[in-house]
Amino acid sequence: GESVGLHLPTLSVQEGDNSIINCAYSNSASDYFIWYKQESGKGPQFIIDIRSNMDKRQGQRVTVLLNKTVKHLSLQIAATQPGDSAVYFCASGGRRALTFGSGTRLQVQP
Amino acid sequence: EAEVAQSPRYKITEKSQAVAFWCDPISGHATLYWYRQILGQGPELLVQFQDESVVDDSQLPKDRFSAERLKGVDSTLKIQPAELGDSAMYLCASSFGHPIRSTDTQYFGPGTRLTVL
Numbered sequence: 068g069e070s071v072g073l074h075l076p077t078l079s080v081q082e083g084d085n086s087i088i089n090c091a092y093s094n095s096a097s098d099y100f101i102w103y104k105q106e107s108g109k110g111p112q113f114i115i116d117i118r119s120n121m122d123k124r125q126g127q128r129v130t131v132l133l134n135k136t137v138k139h140l141s142l143q144i145a146a147t148q149p150g151d152s153a154v155y156f157c158a159s160g161g162r163r164a165l166t167f168g169s170g171t172r173l174q175v176q177p
Numbered sequence: 178e179a180e181v182a183q184s185p186r187y188k189i190t191e192k193s194q195a196v197a198f199w200c201d202p203i204s205g206h207a208t209l210y211w212y213r214q215i216l217g218q219g220p221e222l223l224v225q226f227q228d229e230s231v232v233d234d235s236q237l238p239k240d241r242f243s244a245e246r247l248k249g250v251d252s253t254l255k256i257q258p259a260e261l262g263d264s265a266m267y268l269c270a271s272s273f274g275h276p277i278r279s280t281d282t283q284y285f286g287p288g289t290r291l292t293v294l
Contacts, residue, residue: 101282110181110268110285111220156219164210164233165283167219 079174086144088171090157093138097159102131102142104153105170111156114142149175179203181286183269189292195257198289200269202250207274210283211244211254214266226252227274259293266290 080086092100098119103111117124117131117140124131130143140157152175158165182201190196202209207228212220223242225233228249237244241260246252256263266288272281 103285108290110183110270110288113282113284116282158219164222164225165220167221169218 076169077172077174079176080147081176082147082149084147086142086147086151086173088142088144088155088157088173090140090142090168091138092140092157092159094159094166095138099160100131100133100140101158101160101165102129102140103156103158103167104151105156106153114155144173147173147175149177151175181269181271181284183267183286183289185289186287187290187292189294190259191294192261193258195255196259196291197256198254198267198269198291200252200254200286202252202269202271203284205273206271206284207249208272208281209246209252210270210272211252212268212270212285214268214288216265220268223254256291259291261293264291264293 078088101116102114104114105111115124115126115129115131117133119135122133128145132141142155144151152173154170154172156167156170158167181203184199188196209226211223213223214220222236224231224237224244226246229246242256244254254267268285268288270283270285272283274281
């Protein structure tokens with residue numbers, strides 16, 4: 068079956084530093100990947116997505132990198148702010164609905 | 178900005194009681210999803226609709242859970258009877274709508290936090 072996993076459950080960074088959140092996936096058939104941010108008590112909020120025909124995509128302060136060779140996905144957040152503190156989920160999709168990982172908690176230290 | 182609406186936001190019930198959750202997707206979104214999220218974990222799909230039809234309910238515990246989207250717009254998820262292990266966040270999401278491939282961005286509602294006592 069398809070599984071999506073995250074390397075670290077908690078990431079602590081200083082305000083202003085860059086954050087990198089990593090994710091591994093197992094299903095080679097996955098062709099769509101997405102990152103969500105979830106604050107406590109709220110639903111997941113879309114951040115950025117990428118299709119398998121790309122290896123990099125940039126948004127506002129965020130960049131997603133996809134390495135299909137090693138089935139690895141990362142989310143980079145530039146100049147991390149206190150408002151970025153949340154749980155971040157990667158998810159992958161293909162022929163079925165999204166499969167989510169268990170999440171990485173990002174803590175931003177002032 | 179269009180959003181997915183869910184109600185209620187919180188629900189406390191006793192085991193063996195019936196509960197129902199409602200979702201109104203973003204206008205024009207043909208695909209609607211119900212997910213369950215246990216605390217500390219990622220969301221897991223329960224059921225997926227394309228318009229009014231179920232396209233995936235393989236993970237829905239059909240002995241106690243039911244879902245419908247009669248007119249292809251809003252949807253209701255019901256649990257009867259509720260069990261202690263059903264305590265979780267129930268999330269609704271919608272996307273523009275390809276019935277099989279999940280390449281359309283899914284937008285989530287705020288969720289319903291269910292506590293079963």
